[in-house]
Amino acid sequence: MKGPGNISILLVDDDVDDQEIFLLTVRDTGKEVDCEFACDGIQALQKLGEGAYAPHVIFIDINMPKMNGMELLAELKQDPRLRETPVYMYSTSDQKEIVTRCMELGASGFMKKTPDIDELRREFIQVIDKRPVS
Template sequence: MTVRKVLLVDDDVDDIELFLEALLELDAGITCTHAKNGVDALQTLTKTSLPDLIFMDINMPKMNGWDCLKALKNDPHLKHIPIVMYSTSAHDTEVARALSLGAKCLFRKPHSFNELKNTLQKVIGLT
């Protein structure tokens, strides 16, 4: 899969900045659109060209990642988009839940910038 366009769904400003910086360092050709919660993500997806990949936090206001994941996978026009979930915790039950709902994977929010870059590189397939 060639990733050229990413949608990031997260409400944490610091996490967004780190994500964008890491993505830019990995491949400046990847564009990233941002949504602050699940409701915003669904609205964004109706207004722009579809992304190749969605990264989505689980814990957000208005509509959390679980509910947004369900909505995306139930929409015939959006269900084909790979979704990567992430959170401050990634217990086995959460990983299993993410996979059963149709996510590509779930990873724990990295503790360092380099760890984030390595994780993004693996997930996006730039290795």
């Protein structure tokens, strides 16, 4: 349920199962959170380009069709309206070279997808608590 004091999150991930796990985990944090989803970078840019939608935090999977996560991250960091929005890469791939490249492109951090729901919840809480207050 959307509310004026809620934290707005966008997850860009082509895997519907991962979207569902993300949503359940975020809801389990006890925080008031509104989640939106996009299945690839193109859909995310369309959603972000519509009206005044600007989430508090964006999570992006790296491996997606049409436009991958690093390409989307680079696009977001070129947009003056979204440049300061925290963007976290959320992926199963955590190779050092990939993480380094994401950070060079402007990612705020990197979260590895894990089956450990407690670990995911702790990481989400840390990210949500660090977000800029609007």
